[in-house]
Amino acid sequence: MKAKVVMLGVLALAATLAVTGCAKKNNVIKIGALFNQTGDQSSLDVPGLNGFKLAADEINKAGGLLGKKLEIVAIDGKTDQTQCTNAASKMIDVDKVVAIGGLSDSNYALAAGAIAQAKGVPFVTSGATLPTLPDQVGDAFFLEPFGDNIQAYAGAEFAAKDLKAKTAYILTDKAMDYTITLSKYFKERFTKINGDKSVLLEDTYQTDDVDFSAQIGRLKNLKVQPDVLYVASDPSKCGVIVKQLRALKVKQPVIGGDGYDTPLLVSLGGDAANTGVYFSTHASLTNPADKVQNFVKAYNAAYKTAPENAFAALGYDTMYLIANAIKAGNSDKSADIKAALAKTDGLEGVTGKVSYKNGSRVPTKSVTILTVKDGKFDFVKEVLPE
Amino acid sequence: MPRKPSATTLRGIGGVAVLAAALFVMNLTLPDYYLRIVNLIGINIILVASLNLTNGFTGIFSLGHAGFMAVGAYTSALLTIAPAQKALALPQLPLWLAGISLPFPAALVAAGLLASFAALLIGFPVLRLRGHYLAVATMGFLVIIRVVLTNAESFTRGARGISGLPVFTNSWWVFGIAVLTLYLLRKLVTSAYGRGMIAIRENTVAAEALGIPIARYRLIAFCTGAFFAGVGGALLGHLMSVISPNFFSYSQTFLLVEISIIGGCGSLTGAVVGSLIMTLLPEILRNFEGGGELFGIALPPMYGLSQIILASLLIVIIIFRPQGIMGTKEFSWSMFGKKRELKKG
Known part of the structure; x- marks a missing residue:
């Protein structure tokens, strides 16, 4: 019965095809x-x-x-x-x-x-x-x-060797493959360097969350405070999380992945972004x-x-x-x-x-660590993870 | 009592035949992209028509439709993917599920039934609520489904999603099921049950006073809607060949509600009209978004154009025709009486 209407639509579609058809x-x-x-x-x-x-x-x-x-x-x-x-x-x-x-x-x-x-x-x-x-x-x-494994390894090595961190806290966006993978490989490398008990707490949130006070509360309730915070988030949340962490007086360095490499980190994070935020990414544009x-x-x-x-x-x-x-x-x-x-x-x-080596279609590349200084991204170092 | 088929039945059969002929020609001539859009129109018709049964005809404003789609899509994926592939991608599946590989129609029915079952579970507590309380509760269901899908990694691979679903969906399946969906829903809403559902929408107290078992009727509508949502979700999964919890997000639910509102939520024809407009329009506008030349005039890229136009369309329709394009009217042959004569002449 509705077929006629469907037909009319098909005609309309055919008409659009005729208009939009491309010349080769x-x-x-x-x-x-x-x-x-x-x-x-x-x-x-x-x-x-x-x-x-x-x-x-x-x-x-x-x-x-x-x-x-x-x-x-x-x-x-x-x-x-x-x-x-x-x-x-x-x-x-x-x-x-x-x-x-x-x-x-x-x-x-x-x-x-x-x-x-x-x-x-x-x-x-x-x-x-x-x-x-x-x-x-x-x-x-x-x-x-x-691949994310490489940049998470780089983040872990940077935390352990350059920031001299012995313990870490991990916060992960649970709805994304990207963030789950980052946290998994960060933990793998960090515990390899600092021992099985070096990750004090692993917490999660969902991409749509806007309030992180519950997570931050659990972090602050830890008897021993971690040396670094690994926060695996997407571009839309990293600035928000950093801001809320600093607002609740959590002062440890925050480390993240290339999702942080967005103007949103500074525009949403404000001054908080300048307070010890490091992230792994693909290139530094200040590289000479x-x-x-x-x-x-x-x-x-x-x-x-x-x-x-x-x-x-x-x-x-x-x-x-x-x-x-x-x-x-x-x-x-x-x-x-x-x-x-x-x-x-x-x-x-x-x-x-x-x-692309040995049939792999993921390249092996060096990882750049950046931080934020006066609202601008600043080169820290280049890491080629082991 | 045997009798000759009525003119309407004959016309209906004729219409289906014309649709089948059109699909046949399109399958022969169109590039895959256009067939894909045609298929998406059909899938949207199934999804929105079933949403209209609950939201439009029965007055249960549900925002959980994407949740039922998800149940259907994952069910069908787990039932159809070849055992060898499951062993690689989903090594932790229980044995009985890992070894199974059903034909597509059986998987579609299972998808619908499981979605219906989910509706039954959620419907008992939730359907006691009304208006926006109900809307929020059904949204809660969507949240639960997404959290379960994200966390039940051994069944769903979590946020990574399942890829490599067999691409079974073609226009025959889609439009076969779409026509069947519309036919069955039409039968339902014109039956005594359907009248009861409309009575509940119009005035719950009066309907109850007339002896209509409100809770039961609402549950029937909710479960039936969920069945077709599950089937539609499965069709979508087998069209995309990839599914992940992100597919079945609020934006998917809201897209369906938007189509339903634009087409007219109290009408099955509205579902068809809305699906046509809302699937085709973004694709047509896409041609202008990237910039380039149009009739010799250079255009700058205007990304976001289609979203703005669609949103404006929604606002305009809500202001000038809050009941949607079709309102509660259905398609009938008399609507096209004049045109048909013209064609003949």
Whole structure:
């Protein structure tokens, strides 16, 4: 009975198809850029897309690849799994991209990666750091950044060796794979260095929580106070948690992962962010190396602002990683790009060298530790975890 | 008493035949992306029609629909994934579940039944509440489901989600079930039970005075709605091939409520109209978000455009047509009488 209405809709859909149908061009190589431009993830993904586009512009100015220009097809994932999969599907089926880069969170990368995998289109995530992701999705899925295990190890080694911490407290966002993985590997390395009883308390919260007084209360009730606090949180909560910790007079250093590498840490955390907050991330934009400073300059020129965080650099490196594979395989076919990506060896980028060794699609890269000084991110040191 | 099929029945069969023909053509000609959108429309129809049964027809304002979807999706995932794959991804499953691999239809029925069972458990205490108390309580159910999914790691892999669900969902399954859902719900709401449900919505006290067993009717509506939500959730899972607790969040619930309000929550046709608009519109607007050229004019990227337009649409509809596009009206052939004549002429 309602079939007629359905039919009308189908007609409407058919009409839109006719309007939006894409003309195919042969002198360009289309690359998909799937970033969450709106929603919770946007503070990481907007800089990510900027970096990605900047790299494509540079490549085009230098003459393009294989005699063709790159064309970026950017679609907003809207920080929603269904939307991310629709976007990935559209890029591949309608826009005919040969490779996709983007996304900074494993939840979304997992969903979108499955679509690309089914079509054999290589997907390079610019910011998702879950080390098991490539195995879970398949052979067309690559990580540009280091895995979470590596950065959590770096955090633990930094706490134990540089901050001379003997005991730790761990707070984890229980609703995210990212944060759960960070805490797991931090604990593994920290207890390996300081002994089984060195983690005094492990507590959890949910991403949607806004009040952390219960958790902080339990922390303050500990008879022996820990030397450091490892707080595994996403970009939207790190500033809030730091602020509430300091407001309740908890003064120990706070250590976190690359989720802290967002302007939100300072804008939400306020002055509290300046009081001993350290985090592991992909690159320091104050690093004097040419590669980094040239990137910062180019970004400034293109967007009239300094790169907001390391995700801009990761987006930039991701585009170059894909471009390098197109060049190395001398082909713009998805299957060839995939094969060439897997052979990437020692590709220098702003965020370090990328090599995929022993069939792994997670690169081994050094980890940068940053802190906040006067409201700005400041380089502390680079760690290559054992 | 055997009698000739009525004109409405014949038209209904004709409509289904036309739909089937359209799906057949689309499956042959459309790229996967468009088929995916068509399938999402169908899944949304199933989800919103079942939400309308509780929220619209019976007046139980439930915000727990995504929770039932989750129950369905996880049930179907655990029942269909091949044992070899389970051994790798879910090594801690109990033996009876690890070795099982059901065909899709059986898994869908199981998904619906388990969602219904969850509705039964939650319905007993919660359905005594009214209005916003009920809404908040059903939201509590959604929270519980998500916490359970996140913590029952040996069954669900927690926040990491389960990937590699077999991609069974296609337009035949989706629209077959959508048509069946609409048909069954239509039968239900036009039956004595359905009249009773509407009476409860309109005036609970009067309905009770007329001898309608309020609690039982509400529970029937709630469980039936949950059944189709479970089936819809399973279809979605097998379309995505990946599910995680984050899929079934408040935003999923609110999306369904939004579709229901825009389409008209007291109408099954409203569910269809709302699903069409709310699934297609963001995808059409997507084309303009990335910037680029339109008829020779360079456009800047306008990310967030579709959310703003959809939210504005919701506000406009609430102000000018608070009952939604269809209100409580249903589709009938007479609505299209003139158009049909035009087509013939």
